Amino acid sequence: MRYTISFTLCILALQVLGQEKPWAGKFEQLDQLLPTPNSYRSGSGAPGPAYWQQQADYDIAVEINDETQVLAGTETITYYNRAPESMKYLWLQLDQNINSDNSMTQATTAGAIRDSVPAKSLATTVGALGYKGGFTIKAVKDAQGKPIPFLINYTMMRIDLPSILKQGERAIFSVEWSYNINDRMKISDRGGMEYFPADKNYIYTIAQWFPRMCVFDDYEGWQNKQFLGAGEFTLTFGNYRVSITVPADHIVGATGWLQNPTEVMTGEQMDRFEKAQKSTDQQVWIVTQAEALKKEKDRSKKTSTWKFNAENVRDFAFATSRKFIWDAQAVRIGARTVLAQSLYSKEAAPLWPKESTKAVKNALEVYSARTIDYPYPTAYSVNWVGGGMEYPMISYNGRRPKTDGTYDQLTLERMVGVIVHEVGHNWFPMIINSDERQSTWMDEGLNSFLEKETIRERYPDFDFESNTPKGIVTFMKGDKSIMRPVIASSDNQGDDFGSNGYNKPAAALTLLRETVMGPELFDKAFQEYTVRWAFKHPKPADFFRTMEDASAVDLDWFWRGWFFGTDHVDLTVEEVKWFKVKPTSLDPEKKKVTAAKGDLSVKQGQKGKAVDFSQGAQELSVVNTPGTAYSDFLSRLDDNAIRGKIEGKNLYELTLRNTGGLVSPVIIEWTFKDGSREIERIPAEIWRENETEVKKVFLKEKEVVNIMIDPNLETADIDVRDNVFPKRATESKFDKIKKGKN
Amino acid sequence: MKKLIVFFALVSTAALAQESTPAKWQGKFEQLDQLLPTPNEYRSGSGAPGPKYWQQRADYVITAELTDENQSITGSETIKYYNNSPDVLTYLWLQVDQNINAKDNNTQKTKITVVKDSVDTKSMAQNLGLFDFDGGFKIKAVKDGSGKALVYKVNYTMMRVDLLQPLLPGKQFSFSVDWSFNINNRMHGASRNDSRSGLEYFPEDGNYSYIIAQWFPRMCVYDDVVGWQHKQFLGQGEFTLAFGDYEVNLTVPADHIVAATGMIQNPKEVLTTAQLDRFEKAKVSFDKPVIIATQAEAIQREKTKVKEKKTWKFKAENVRDFAFATSRKFIWDAQAVKIGDKNPLAMSYYPKEGNPLWEQESTKAVRAALITYSKYTIDYPYPHATSVHHASIGMEYPMICFNGRRPNKDGTWSDETKWGLVGVVIHEVGHNFFPMIINSDERQWTWMDEGVNTFVQYRTEVEHYPTKPISRGPAAKIVPYMKGDNTTKRPLMVNSEQVVQFGSEQYHKCATGLNMLRETIMGPELFDKSFKEYAQRWAFRHPKPADLFRTLEDASAVDLDWFWRGWFYTTDVCDQSIDQVKWFKVRKEESTIENKGKRVKESELSTAKGGSKNPNDFSGGPEPFSVIPTDGRLYRDFLARVDDKALITKMENKNFYEITFTNKGGLVMPVIVEWTFKDGTKEIERIPVEIWRTNETKVTKVFMKDKEVANLILDPQLETSDISISDNVFPRPAASSKFDELKKKSK
16 A cells, blocks of 8 residues: 555554564464475365375284283284385384483483482483383284394384385384383373282283384374384374283273173173163263272282274273272263273272262363364273373373372362363374474363363362463463473473473463453364364374464464563553543634644653553644645544533553563453443554554553553463552562562 | 373373473474475375376487587477376477576676685686686477477576477477587686586697586476476575486597497497407406407597597487497406396596596495495396496486596506595496485485485495495584584585585584494384385485485484474574482381381482582492382372382392483484493493473483493493584593693693
């Protein structure tokens, strides 16, 4: 437009002020910060027309020796090459090798000596716990049983294929392996076992227990970045058939659906199991506490084999113990019912029977509503010690009551939180299958957000602040020189892992939903992302692009600030000026009389910046529009009518500073003399021309006594003391007095 | 996973306090992501050519005559250009490289020059362009297949030919160019901006030796990344060329011997019967070269100087260029080399001035290069590899290269001359692989051929010439450069023309980087497998840097983004140091279960911190610290317990060393520690570079050792290019610093 100038000169429009900080392009499009869209991944954020992904089917037979705590297995992997290229070699993940003697994690872990160090801690640091971990690979063979050459590089194993695997072909090969199961009391891995000295029994929570295919995709080729401990797993979809041989008195919970219940359950258990599948209103106990206690004592020496099938999952985990109490109930999801199940030992009762399956149900319902309907037949929650860990259809969750069976509110909240969270992981990353090794926030952050939504909806009295803007303030205040952005690699996050992987992205999404986009646009777009990428492998850009594509909200500034940057929100009310328009009736003839240029500011300068409204309003003249302002237009405004609209009203000119750097919507709460309030919400685009300081004029009928920015703490503003006008002087006076006395 | 602090506590620093040393985080371990182009259907994320990878092709039929009397070439070529791209082309670009020697050339104009006293005439003439040489192509005609003239426009070293009709994907277009040019005298050196080819005049016998290259208008590369690669030829960034088949007829004085890209098609017409016999013999001689044209014959030809002409006919398949050498002075030897199921010829051409050094060393070096390069990359696919002698040069073309180094007049030579010859022959023959076969873009990325080639040259020298002094390869050799002037340093990832320290960076630093990857970071097995994978994937194709970076990771499962970032994208240097060493032993009386409650005060321990008696050596003895039974709270809900007593017993007589390493140089590198124990035994501990991943500048780590340590050295075998090793030692060598003081005083 040609006549921009006449617009910006308009008294009520934004004044471009001298910016001390160089323009940082905070509203620029992300462009080359994101990968260029192509035929695999579209500019809309959807999978592209040539999108492809690999598949790996597993047929596994595994046995746990309860006497030696050794796991031994054989797997046959059918690998489908859907990539539009030929493959000479395949990569598998040998995650157990993180516990090998030559573990890269151990070798690269920092530490220091301090006095009075607990023996276990010191032994952990110097690797003196005496655990022999890591996979023993006994054989890798092709479909004909011929050995295939392989090469192990820490936690990765390369198999050189006997012949080139072309697009559309599949490779079949088998691996035979074993490893010593770690005692999680000593080596707190994501899987392992727990020993109960009182009854001398074990609970096994088994994971990363078989050599698993790496992901080969369009963006990375092979994602064979080493497993160092923080960056989790990147896995391909496939179908599993798994036979698990364990002591005959064990109960097994696993990814997938049990295929041979009659072979492993008593008739009574079978009946209860059938009943549970139809019980949508309450849990049914398939194994009772009394039954579990009896087994703890009897300790069968026989074995039995549990067979599970799982379709279209990215991993397989299982838990087994004779100590397990087992309850289940059906949950309606769309037209299907899903079995919510819990496994726990008597040590977790009575908290677990009461809360676990219920929490599973709540997660299944809320996540299904916000994303896609839960597609799997079951979801287990298994009790262990520690935090929580997720696998398809099964998760391991911590928190137990005290030995006397009592528990406090915090224990309850943490337990429900962890179960909702881990069950929620079925969506992120099990179904919306992001690359955990690289981007923790894509599963943990999105999942923490929905965890919070679930808690807010189903457990409104619980504390869920840590995943909200208010909760992230402390982190955002941290030292920026060492702070990582959310987008940084999982293994490089260091101390920021928890905040950047979980809370900051969850808080950011909360801010998006509640403040920037509004629930309707956000929920639609978020759901679109999950629909597009369910059973696929999304990358960060696919999420960023979809959220914009489906909402028409330009969020590049938001991703730039919250995900690519380490700036924080800190708005400051720099100055408030209060004006009243001089009644024209006093001087209707003197059309040409205007306040001399600079007149107002001189006045203001004499008095200094107003600290409150006590100086009263300044007078302001509104003159008739000069003919030149009409350009070539021949018609004219009714000057008096317009003046009449504002005469006697209050004009407030606010100067706002973006002290923190991160641009933010501006939420203003006006409190009027009569005690009434008004909240005005200004989009973040107010900062698009001047990223540091803006002025804006507001017209109010009533006199304002108080102005507050971000009154409901929605924006993660790290310092709200300067968000208020008049400044709250009482506090500082009090401080002065205190200082004076000291 | 549910984030819970306890989880990390156990995997990482346990309950031990990690000293916090905040330093600006620079993301040195971040993935390269958008520093690399996004993979697409042309180039895969794995680093392999994508499913829709394509490349253009240009076949040439050339007839040319070299006139010895006025040292000029006149030629005519028919180019058949294959548009394999998915794009419609309306014009083609050709390279007219000789124009760098035209009167009007940008290289001379943009050359930076200064006046200094007592400057020699040659330098002055070079700087001011005083040599009276009429260089550059004279384009006589550009015509389509039916003889119709095509519109063309010459832009310095590039020529655009406008097509009469758009060239559709999958179609071919044939056209011809007639041209001529005067051959430059290479003795004038840099006066002419490209002395990669030209003539050498021998005043004693009045004859010329010609090495001829960039001698015909050549197709530019059109590819998926840059479209037409027609960045001007300024002299430093070399050539970017498409593959094709060549039929070349060269007319030269009848007593000339011609060496060229491709195989001779009419040996009977140009060779004597004796030469023919010897040539056949050479093809089956695997143990030593056979001399096909002898020195005596050459000397005879030098004198007779016939006026007649002969035409030598060559054919070459799937090459990216064509060069030749011709002279009546040439001696010629050849032998066969077994490479897989092929027996390519290793050949050498040289005037008597190169002997007897050349007949002893040249073909032998060609053979060594073919064997080693084939092992590390792909089997040499061409029928011969030829080394031609010219003064002061090393320049590569497919199957043929031009190499310098000459004995003294009396036929003797120094070791330096011999090793110089061996080195240059291996290097230039090696260029057959990089960039002639693994056909990278030389105009843009010098390191992709020169650096990678220098690395395999080093492997060849190590494997075939173990006594040869090595100048480029081992990390220690790059240290003087890394320590040097920062103002002229450029990252490897810059365009050739902007490089100042050309040899130190694009050749040496790149080669050193690859050697560090092989020897220290990846290990030979993983490196060799993935390096070979790169060569196999990109043989007879056009790789880009990302294709190399990605392939080396994809085939090895070693995340190298930190390495590419540091070594290729920055000029950071490696300078690690042992900042602090603390020696601890478990305080026995405190560590019993009975004394559970008794804690040592922090102040007691802190005597060792900073204000210790002897922070610079071990003379203060070990600092005692207490190991206490594990507090119940550390077990959370676990009911099982570790055997504290057993653990304490296990550790109570051990030595604990808490070492603080700093990364002063900025470049992250693995930490290699050599422990020397009191009993004289040694142990080398290799800590992967990932130790720096959360604190890029300073890390502290605890080591438990059975024996007492007498000293420790970082990077004892100089593998990491650490620019300052004096701070790599503990105890600090006090003696040497005293010595330094004395030295200073004596000055």
